[in-house]
Amino acid sequence: SQSDWYAVTWVEASDTLHWVNENGEQVNIPRPQLEGEISQAQTRLHISPNGRTLIVISPLLNGHEGIGFYDIAIGDFVQIHETQDNEIILPVTNHAFTETSSHFAVTLRHPNTGAWRMIAFEAGTGNALTQLTSDDPSLPNGVQNNPDLWADVVQFNLDEAFNVLEVRFQTITNSNVIQTS
Numbered sequence: 806s807q808s809d810w811y812a813v814t815w816v817e818a819s820d821t822l823h824w825v826n827e828n829g830e831q832v833n834i835p836r837p838q839l840e841g842e843i844s845q846a847q848t849r850l851h852i853s854p855n856g857r858t859l860i861v862i863s864p865l866l867n868g869h870e871g872i873g874f875y876d877i878a879i880g881d882f883v884q885i886h887e888t889q890d891n892e893i894i895l896p897v898t899n900h901a902f903t904e905t906s907s908h909f910a911v912t913l914r915h916p917n918t919g920a921w922r923m924i925a926f927e928a929g930t931g932n933a934l935t936q937l938t939s940d941d942p943s944l945p946n947g948v949q950n951n952p953d954l955w956a957d958v959v960q961f962n963l964d965e966a967f968n969v970l971e972v973r974f975q976t977i978t979n980s981n982v983i984q985t986s
Contacts, residue, residue: 813852813859813877820845822859839863839871839885849896853906858928860909862894870894872911874931884931891915895957902928912956919952 812825815836824832842848843864851860859875861882870893873885888894895912902909909928914921922938940950948954 813856815850817845837861837873837875837882839865839873839882841866842871851901851909853902853909853928854904855906857906858909860928862911874909874926874928876929882931883929886931886933888913889915891917895921908934919954920950921956923956 809826809831811827814823814825815821816823816833820836821833822836823830836845836848836850837859839861843866845863848861848863851862852858853860857877859877861871861873861875863871865871865887867887869887869890871885871887872894873882875881876883892913892915895914901911907928909926910923911926912921912923920939922936924936925934926932927934937944937956939948939954939956942949
């Protein structure tokens with residue numbers, strides 16, 4: 806049963822996912838791959854805390870990056886998105902899923918202009934729900950339209966009482982934290 810599993814691991818050498826229980830490995834499958842994926846060397850995987858959704862982020866043959874929402878129970882991608890031209894998906898922190906596993910957030914950045922956008926997705930469907938962009942007037946002074954800064958998700962939650970997504974992020978430049986919002 807599902808409750809018997811306590812870990813899912815990726816063995817990069819064989820590019821397989823392994824479900825493990827207290828007695829050791831029980832099940833493994835080839836890692837789900839995005840259509841047109843270049844190679845596993847730059848692939849990043851994120852599994853929701855509830856173990857139901859696998860996020861696959863990888864460069865594609867067309868020069869874009871893809872982000873796929875793989876439903877582990879049905880064994881297929883429910884949705885795949887691609888970055889815009891010259892846009893990259895920044896490394897995702899450990900807090901990109903909400904505590905309930907219902908949503909996932911990621912930041913995309915245009916390296917030439919410095920513009921960024923943070924997108925919140927519904928994890929189960931892969932639907933993009935909302936985004937915050939680097940030119941949003943609600944950002945603090947010095948952050949809005951600053952090409953040297955980008956947003957890194959620190960905490961992401963759903964306030965169930967109000968059905969409102971809350972994201973806390975810090976602005977980053979060359980891996981130095983300079984301001985928290």
